[in-house]
Amino acid sequence: MLGYHSADEIRAAEAATGDLLASGVLMRRAAAGLAGVVAAELRARRGAVYGSRVGLVVGAGDNGGDALFAGANLRARGVAVTAVLLAPDRAHAAGLAAFRRAGGRVVDALGHDLDLVVDGVVGLGGSGPLRPAAAAVFEHVRAPVVAVDIPSGVDADTGVVHDPSVHAAVTVTFGARRRAHILAADQCGRVECVDIGIDVPGARMVALDDHDVATNWPVPGPADDKYSQGVTGIIAGSDRFPGAAMLCTGAAVAATSGMVRYVGTAAGDILSRHPEVVAAPDLDSAGRVQAWVIGPGAGTDDDAADKVHSILATDLPVLVDADGLTVLAAHLDWVQQREAPTLLTPHAGEFARLAGAPVGSDRVTAVTDLATRLGATVLLKGRITVVADGAGPVLVNDAGASWAATAGAGDVLSGLAGALLAAGLTARVAAASAARVHAHAAILAARGDDDTSAGAPIGASDLLAAIRPAIREMRSVA
Numbered sequence: 001m002l003g004y005h006s007a008d009e010i011r012a013a014e015a016a017t018g019d020l021l022a023s024g025v026l027m028r029r030a031a032a033g034l035a036g037v038v039a040a041e042l043r044a045r046r047g048a049v050y051g052s053r054v055g056l057v058v059g060a061g062d063n064g065g066d067a068l069f070a071g072a073n074l075r076a077r078g079v080a081v082t083a084v085l086l087a088p089d090r091a092h093a094a095g096l097a098a099f100r101r102a103g104g105r106v107v108d109a110l111g112h113d114l115d116l117v118v119d120g121v122v123g124l125g126g127s128g129p130l131r132p133a134a135a136a137v138f139e140h141v142r143a144p145v146v147a148v149d150i151p152s153g154v155d156a157d158t159g160v161v162h163d164p165s166v167h168a169a170v171t172v173t174f175g176a177r178r179r180a181h182i183l184a185a186d187q188c189g190r191v192e193c194v195d196i197g198i199d200v201p202g203a204r205m206v207a208l209d210d211h212d213v214a215t216n217w218p219v220p221g222p223a224d225d226k227y228s229q230g231v232t233g234i235i236a237g238s239d240r241f242p243g244a245a246m247l248c249t250g251a252a253v254a255a256t257s258g259m260v261r262y263v264g265t266a267a268g269d270i271l272s273r274h275p276e277v278v279a280a281p282d283l284d285s286a287g288r289v290q291a292w293v294i295g296p297g298a299g300t301d302d303d304a305a306d307k308v309h310s311i312l313a314t315d316l317p318v319l320v321d322a323d324g325l326t327v328l329a330a331h332l333d334w335v336q337q338r339e340a341p342t343l344l345t346p347h348a349g350e351f352a353r354l355a356g357a358p359v360g361s362d363r364v365t366a367v368t369d370l371a372t373r374l375g376a377t378v379l380l381k382g383r384i385t386v387v388a389d390g391a392g393p394v395l396v397n398d399a400g401a402s403w404a405a406t407a408g409a410g411d412v413l414s415g416l417a418g419a420l421l422a423a424g425l426t427a428r429v430a431a432a433s434a435a436r437v438h439a440h441a442a443i444l445a446a447r448g449d450d451d452t453s454a455g456a457p458i459g460a461s462d463l464l465a466a467i468r469p470a471i472r473e474m475r476s477v478a
């Protein structure tokens with residue numbers, strides 16, 4: 001599990017070091033770590049550090065100070081280092097002196113023959129987009145960028161990527177990861193965290209890793225039978241959308257052992273593809289389950305609404321998705337009154353219906369607020385999945401690729417997460433674990449049989465077929 005911290009948490013941890021901060025020791029450590037990563041990057045990209053060319057873009061604060069001290073360190077390793085100072089009068093004085101002493105050159109514009117560019121414009125102190133002077137410099141940069149702390153123009157806490165902003169190949173951070181490092185993962189590139197000897201508190205934002213997912217994933221034990229592992233109930237599909245029921249039910253079958261029950265009009269299609277599913281025409285004859293998934297392709301008419309109401313009136317864990325969420329938007333009290341766990345899995349449009357306003361740029365706060373208001377766990381879909389229950393740390397998952405942005409992929413996700421709920425995982429862990437396996441399955445499906453493949457577009461059926469391989473791969477690391 002990796003933690004991600006807010007700018008305030010980092011600043012407090014730095015301040016708590018007292019002298020180390022005031023004397024500049026923290027900055028020297030940060031700069032030494034930064035120079036080490038830049039050197040390793042040069043070695044990897046061109047085979048040698050000595051004789052390579054690095055450009056620094058230096059802002060007015062300590063972020064620029066890090067870059068200048070690192071520049072001095074790189075000079076000592078035989079790197080030709082030039083620096084553009086965006087605010088020459090306010091550049092970090094000690095850093096600039098060290099840089100000059102080491103033979104670094106201050107220039108008006110970066111050369112075109114650089115091996116790497118270091119973005120030391122702004123870090124935690126930044127706000128808004130890159131300002132025009134900085135943007136003008138980066139407009140001509142073709143070399144890969146190593147960002148100091150955070151790519152400039154990216155908000156440290158919300159991960160909002162302003163325009164313009166820096167797109168980094170590598171981001172080097174200090175002491176602990178910032179929230180932007182996962183919320184704007186694509187903009188940050190590879191993130192390297194350098195130890196500078198600060199103590200950060202437990203993170204309020206975390207990401208499960210493959211090992212966490214694998215150890216939580218329910219698999220049958222010696223004493224298990226088909227009932228003991230939790231039976232998943234699925235209410236999905238309609239005459240218009242039978243496919244949603246197939247995808248959702250198929251995902252639940254693939255996710256866990258035990259049993260999946262299905263209620264709805266797509267029973268014929270489902271049984272022909274998944275004969276292990278136990279289907280029933282209505283709720284009364286459905287049999288017992290340990291968690292329900294309701295909504296994918298299920299329609300929004302009165303009958304569909306009645307079903308959502310009845311299911312939410314049970315004391316079982318319930319996952320509501322898709323059409324179920326549209327129904328729910330007019331009856332939020334059905335969720336607010338519940339004692340049992342409720343997991344809602346909206347995409348941005350469904351989120352806006354539930355919350356009464358668009359997600360906005362601060363996705364984490366928006367999801368946390370809705371979860372708190374409803375007393376439910378909310379999973380907001382997208383490249384970066386955000387899961388909040390208003391109580392514990394927010395769980396975030398970076399899909400790492402966007403192949404899952406395809407119709408029906410959400411139905412697969414709800415089947416997966418619902419099966420984990422039925423197996424007894426908490427709503428937050430079920431949601432985050434499902435998101436991670438779903439994302440990995442999308443990558444495997446896009447890659448096909450060829451490990452080296454750059455990938456090709458997939459449909460949700462391909463994603464479904466890759467669920468088991470994804471679980472296998474994750475379990476093999478645990």
Ligand SMILES: NC(=O)C1=CN([C@@H]2O[C@H](COP(=O)(O)OP(=O)(O)OC[C@H]3O[C@@H](n4cnc5c(N)ncnc54)[C@H](O)[C@@H]3O)[C@@H](O)[C@H]2O)[C@@H](O)CC1
Pocket residue numbers: 014021026027028030031059060061062063064066121122123124125126127128129130131134148149150153174
């Ligand atoms: N405090 C410490 O001891 C340490 C701080 N460190 C570095 O210090 C950074 C924080 O330094 P500061 O608090 O001085 O702040 P920054 O250097 O991040 O930014 C402050 C400066 O950037 C300007 N600025 C703000 N937004 C801008 C934008 N969008 N475009 C262009 N310029 C903009 C501001 O006017 C201000 O002059 C961290 O991110 C980290 O890189 C590290 O050296 C680790 C130790």
Ligand SMILES: Nc1ncnc2c1ncn2[C@@H]1O[C@H](COP(=O)(O)OP(=O)(O)O)[C@@H](O)[C@H]1O
Pocket residue numbers: 322347380381382383384385399401402403404405406407408409410411412413438
């Ligand atoms: N840009 C993206 N990158 C990665 N995954 C994405 C992206 N956009 C959407 N997804 C994922 O794909 C699925 C889409 O779900 P959804 O929008 O509900 O589609 P549908 O209702 O057609 O199934 C979700 O699991 C979501 O997290």
Ligand SMILES: [K+]
Pocket residue numbers: 063119120121122123147148149150151152
């Ligand atoms: K930066």
